[in-house]
Amino acid sequence: MQPPQQPVLRDIVLVGGGHTHVGVLKRFAMNPEPGVRLTLICRDTHTPYSGMLPGYIAGHYSYDEVHIDLRRLAEHAGARFFRDEAVGIDHEARRVLCRSRPSVPYDWMSINIGSTPHVEAVSGAGEHAIPVKPIHRFNDRWQSLLHRLEAHPGRTRVAVVGGGAGGVELLLAMQYRLSRELTARGRDPDELSFSLFTRGEKLLATHNPRVRARFQRILARRGVEVHTAIEVVDVEAQRLQTADGTWHPADEIVWVTNAGGAPWLRDTRLSLDDAGFIEVGDTLQTPSDPRIFAAGDIAHQLGFPREKAGVFAVRQGRPLADNLRAAVTGRPLTPYRPQAKWLALITTGGPHAVASRGWLCLAGDWVWRWKDWIDRGFMAKFNDLPAMEEPSGGAAKSSRVVLNEEENTQAASALAMRCGGCGAKVGASVLSRALATLDPVAREEVKVGLHAPDDAAVVRVPPGKDMVHSIDFFRAFIDDPYVFGKIAANHALGDIFAMGAEAQTATAVATVPQGLEAKVEDTVHQMMCGAVEVLDAAGCALVGGHTGEGGELALGFAVNGLIDADPDSDSGPLTKGGLRPGQALILTKPIGTGTLFAAHARLQARGRWIDAALASMCQSSRQAADCLREHGATACTDLTGFGLLGHLVEMTRPAGVDAEIDLAALPLLEGAEETVAAGILSSLQPANVRLRRAIHDPARWHGHPRYPLLFDPQTAGGLLAGVPAERAEDCLAALQALGYAQAALVGRVIAPGEALEPIHLKD
Structure with a gap:
């Protein structure tokens, strides 16, 4: 994190990491507003780009290619990232209520949380169907579906409920991917059958007849059973019922319809439409509370009803950023009018797509390549983050934030010597x-x-x-x-x-x-x-x-x-000097916090790596200490700034013993090996490296990918203990049962040798 250049005078809180808010973060990164602090509250660190989700399902893209790393983007924008979920608003106190942390104050707030599936409207859908919305949760469900297919011999019937562009595109992407998964396993892709259900009389109802006809032909050619003008009214395990009373068999049911606003919004005083979406005016402010804005799928712009499509959320990024900036600086807000027509590039599973805009209908592999170029360019804006130049005037730039008289007095005090x-x-x-x-x-x-x-x-x-x-x-x-x-x-x-x-x-x-x-x-x-x-x-x-x-x-x-x-x-007391020859060395937590947070400061660590590191540091060692003692530990220390090697030397010297560390057995935080390989090290690393003289034949290990992690300083690291060898396996099992999932036996204590170096390495 970067220390603030001047006191914080106003807070803008962004609730949700949707397409509009990533645009807001990018624009504030390009031109920070002095005295204004941004905070992003989002449950997920990696947010998917909806335009590339079908390509990910079809197997054309990797996970990282279709997800925006919100933690990195927030760091780049100088914004705070709070990984949590909003559950309410205290309008009087101007605070966002969160699920698992203290409430967060705001001066202005924006909500961009997408839509939520209202599967409860259909009996059994919540229990037996896989909702696509919100899409940031769909990946886990999709991966589970892939595993079930792999373990399911014979015929598999997949039903998709929803006949809009999203449902059709997702069905074709799933069919393309699953057919190839079966073929790769030597199974017959004809084991798969797909059906599509929609209560509308037409598929892709918001697109022109030529586009609809083309997709009807594609679905027919690929053997998809299409049911139009019929509503699904009940869902049970492996089947669904339509309004005519017919039960249709389905091993997997994917729900791409009936989405609305998050239930917690109903307990706020925000104006909502019939589907629970937040009503906003021309400036994207809610009429019920002008300090709150909304955008993307969660917003319903009065006077300009539009389809819930990612293109509108993306286009709202600039006007929302401009109006938030205007609101916080006391300038007039600018009305925003969304376009009446938009270009939709709809994929067909393979590297082929259809372009739809008004009465336009174009199709071909070249359309897919065009879409791929557009999508990759969009993602590069948020994932390829260059170092930002300091804004003109730097810290000396005067704040334009509008304050009342009392706040002006406080601000003068805060800015004074x-x-x-x-x-x-x-x-x-x-x-x-x-x-x-x-x-x-x-x-x-x-x-x-x-x-x-x-x-x-x-x-x-x-x-x-x-x-x-x-x-x-x-x-x-x-x-x-x-x-x-x-x-x-x-x-x-x-x-x-x-x-x-x-x-x-x-x-x-x-x-x-x-x-x-x-x-x-x-x-x-x-x-x-x-x-x-x-x-x-x-x-x-x-x-x-x-x-x-x-x-x-x-x-x-x-x-x-x-x-x-x-x-x-x-x-x-368990002192450091209690090690005995023949004992096993057990480490209760993975290592790598030093290199990971050095990389985070350079925007070179993935958000999920930092999430895992923070989770590890937030885990108490209290139960681990009790467990180690119960299993006969005679020496223990916690890993902190001196790193694994430094703390181990502190144990071997007073005990008069040597130790052997198995580099291959070291538990590592995800990403630590990658950041070390990139040469990204903690600022304390050089001081710790001086202890290499304690290693027997260090030159032999200098090129080992895990060698630098011996010197990596840890924050809130795990415990390193000597445990009787015969009790080590039971101790590890007990630690893992307590939640120390990466606890590992990393070496052994040996009798002192003739060499002066007490630490021996092996791989």
Whole structure:
């Protein structure tokens, strides 16, 4: 993440990662608005381009070729990416309610979440049919269908419900792909049969008769059974019923109709049409709340009803970006009128397509190549991201954001020369409001804490216990303060768990970039919400802390833990020096966070790689520590900045043993090997590499693709422990059952040799 160049004065929140919003992000990336912060809230990191989805189904494109990486695009645009799902709106407080994180404040908001299948309108459809909308969820269902086909011997009957261009195009793409899958497996493609159902009297009703006639011929030639002017009224396992009472057999049922607005919109005060879509005016604002815009399939533009087609969502990108920019800077908004006619390029499964516009009908392989060229060019705008030049004037550019009198006073304060010392503390009222809704876990040993704030916390040490102290602090490496708070707390707790201790209390220290009080307050609130969730889950009471202004967001904790004072107790400390020859070395989490986030900062990491890394860092090591102890671990440490090799050396030296690491067995985060191979390394890597002298014959391993990852610094990494060899397999099985899916046996402890280097590698 890049630190802000000036205080944030206004927030624009984009809900959903549809085609319109990717256009908005791109335009703000090209020309940032000073003082304006964009936040994208979306459940999925990779959003599909609807125009290429049939080509993906048919097998012409890979997954990455048809998906826009929203996390990378947001980073490129200087926007925050919150991977979550909106479930409501608090209009009075101007906050977006989210499914699994604190609500997010907005000054202006736009909704571009596509349509939602209303399969509940037909009995059994929700349980037995595969809805195509929303398309970002369709891939998992499509992959499952492919696996079922592979395992299903004999005849397979596929029914598609929906006779528009989307249904016809999808059916032909599925038929093309599945036929080739059967042929590749030595099976007869005639095992497949397809049927199409539509309540309309005509297929492709919004297209001209020549286009409709051409597709009717294609469907007939390919043996597709077409049922028009008939409605599906019931769906059961492996069959569906039409309005005439006839049951039709179908092993797979794909639903490409009856889509509407998301159900949660009904609980807002937004004006909706009969299908649940958000009504918007000429400026794409909702008449019920001018601070909220909507675009794409979720929007119904009053006075200009149009088909739900991707072309309109794409075309709305520029006017929506311009009007959001105008709204936030106090300028007049510009009306937008969608075109009455549009070009549709409809594929037929193979590399062949039909062009339809008004009365135009053109077809051929050349049309498919034309469409392919257009689609690839569109995707390149969002996935091929060059380094952006700093806008004219840079950080010195004055903000045009319109503020009221009170906000102008706050903005002047935020932009003024800042004091140091205690003058740099975050204001008491801001801090108290930010922490007011937090409810840290209570412990009876805490005599004075946040429940009765004083100059310092007072905590009793229970009889028979020793205190374990640790501290960690680092700057933010992602733009989501809530997730950052969770990771910072997990990272700090790792040392306590590695010692085999119980976390008791924590004291926080944070720095927050200067800005309007409301913006600072929300950042602190989001960050501490994430942190307290993790601390509470660990039974660790937050008892105090310090928050001050700084150049960038940062957070750390001083954590106290408890452990049995009796040195002979089975629940005494697990020190680094307890390794014994013959033990197995177990690592509880994959490695690779250093190289991945170095790549993320350069826009060279895929969003799903970062998602997986964040999920790993958000996973607590508490249960892993208990499991390792239960299986006889005598030494343990958590992997952090020194990397796997650095922390292993810290274990072997005091124990007076050597260790062997199996490079092939190292669990890696997805993408880590690719980013290391591209030469993208953490800034701490060179310092860690100096420890290569601890490796026996390092020159032999220098070219191994996993060798650099021995030095990769970790954030909130896993635990590395020595476990009796005879209990290692049971320990691994128990760890994996607890959710540490990539826990692995990565090496063994060996008796010290004559060589000075304690670490031996193998592959």
